[in-house]
Amino acid sequence: MFLRIVADSFGRRPRHKLLTGAALALGMGVATAALSVSLDVGDRLAKEFRSLGANLIVTPQADSLPLEIGGVDYRPVNAGAYLPEADLPKLKTIFWRHNIVGFSPILEVPVEAWSPASKTSFSPSAFGNATLIGAWAKHTVAIPDGSTYVSGVEKTNPWWNVEGKWFDDGSRQCVMGINLSKRFGVKIGDDLNVSAEDHSHWITMRVVGLVSSGGPEDESVIAPLTVAQELADKPGQYRKLYVSALTKPEDAFARRDPKTMTPVEFDRWYCTPYISAIALQISEELKGTDVRVIRRVAEGEGQILTRVRLLLWFVTGAALLAAALAVGASSAASVIERRTEIGLMKALGAGSGTVGFLLAAEQLLLAFVGGGVGYALGIILARLLGEKIFGAAPEPSLIVFFVIIALAAIVTILGSAYPLHRASRIEPAPILRGE
């Protein structure tokens, strides 16, 4: 009988049910879309922030102080310490290895450069000192677990714009700073000779691209790491390493000193992708290194990410609120309008409890259907939004589904609660008389 009444109510007034259902579905659609986007946005934005480049720098612990002014190092040539290139694959074995999106070792060598492309090979038109930056462009690293990984300055320094192309790692090719190339009159395809300052030997390289960065790189030559190692006579070594890692914005907990944490807290800290935790894990893998956080990048990123995420949560909250109120209003309306029916049921001997239960069941059924449709609608919207903005759709999440269904149920029940309460006090006689 109970089911029959419910089914009958749906069958008899399809338009009302449809409208209440539509309000529900739309409201829950908003909620789903906003929730999905908010849940997903942190990760997506964190990836966007990697366009700022590396946020960690690794240098030898025993290094002497760099005396660098405007990209030129004034240290004596053989001062300072170096790190072994062979250790680098270990970076992809740390706990947060998947969060490391790129790394590139750097070895800078002061060189004398001249261009044989000038008028005569005996009197080169341009000759001068420059810094040769040895780096990886797109180096394939063999990782201990058997897979390979491609990384290089393209990932750690994405603002280095190259006209032409990057050099092939291990080849005799180079990319020249735009200002230096102008000064030297060198074009893409020309040859460039470089020799270490002690003139022990020189290397001819083909210029395959021109780099412009707005920084000291505009005045230097970027070449494969192997070339720099040969010139500096430091085979298999590098001097600094840039690492670009996806991190979680630092909070109060992340800023605590790990040494003062209890073991449980330390585990939690270690297993959270805070930049400080990733730095510690890297220094554990690469012995004898000093891993420093590039504060300028990391802090700016954290601050903006936190703000944007908070902002979106509030927008989501506002959307949920509006949806909830509209849905609540709609379900309240559908109860208010059924006074006559309630009066009739009571006149036929139904108790207030039974009537309330019946109406609540009807509303709940509507909530589940409306919520489900709304969820589907919201997911499509979230996909569109995600693809439009980030070029990737957020994954549909089961949590969102349950949250939405629960929300739909709560909102409809709350919306109908007051009218139901009033309805339970309805005297059947005046209602049936039409008063």
Place this chain on the structure above:
Amino acid sequence: MADRRATNRAMFWRIIRRLLGANRGRLFVMMLALGAGAAVTAALLNLQVDAKRRLTGEFRSFGANVLVLPKGGGSTASADATLDESILNRIPVSSEENPVTASAHLFVLGDVSTSPAGEYQRVVIAGMHAVVADDMMAAKAGPPAPFAQRCIVGRQVADQMHFKLGDRMILRGMNSQESCQVIEIRATGSAEDSQVVPHLDVVQRLAGLPHRISLIQVTVAGNARRVDQYITELQQQLPEVDVRPIRQFTEGEAKIYNRISGLLTATVGIVLLLTGLCVMAAMTNVAMERRNDVGLMKAIGGSMRRVLRLFLAEAALLGLAGGIIGAAVGIFLSIGLGKAVFGVAAQPRLIVYPVAVALTVIVAILSAFPLRRLASIRPASVFRGEA
């Protein structure tokens, strides 16, 4: 004739009053739906405008994004080329209401030590003078000491030479010897880690370069277009120097700003659209309950046009009231949201509120429109309780 019209109008308003007052529950429900819609519309529109502006301000946390360098001195500071100090004062301090901060730097190589007779270590000494630096140094002021005699020490320098806060540091340059007190040990992960940063005057004396500086770092808030424009303007004002963006940050900021502002616009747009639809669905539901009223009016001789006009007027009134209440709530909502997210209340934009109210009225009228379908209603069947 005029008399009849006046009576008609009086009757019209009387019916409207009755319609509104007849069922308080329904009135409340409608106001709730409309008010919620209007509040969210007002708050989100306001926040959206404000948030974009604030976000560009947030990008200042990345620090300097423009460099002023000696002409032809390459793309960064070189040890040889210098600028005159007076250029710092010629940099405009604001760019379209966004504050601009600038700091002058002079980089020289020098030797530092913990005591005059001690062992000296060669480091880069980066003299600095800026409004920001002054504030920072003033805030960190411990025991009173002349301002110019404090310096910030990079972490690597401090580690190698065992400097602690409050220690005395001897600086030796080509020309003279100076001393300062260590007031901060700074770890930035950049070149500053291996530098000593005293006040600019100290370094100028050390290097024997009075009133000379290596470069000026400028922090300009604003979106990419704004920063580009600022660079062009500054270059025109100061033809004797090179003005260039620090591309790592200007490019990154532009990309991220576009994403965030796109995200915000899209989310707010979709939320507003769906909120409108949602309110409309709820309202239509309520409106459809009016078939009895429509039937009665038709039975006593109301033409469909007049009946519809009555209901539309009622909806518009409701929309107006709900919209005004909602917009008022929206003001507080957006102030609260602004405070929670950016720590500063969002400035109310007056244009937002009329827009929110107008939108609410439109939604209310649109949602009453399906009553047209009741034109086909036959009064008799309504009264028999059918349909």
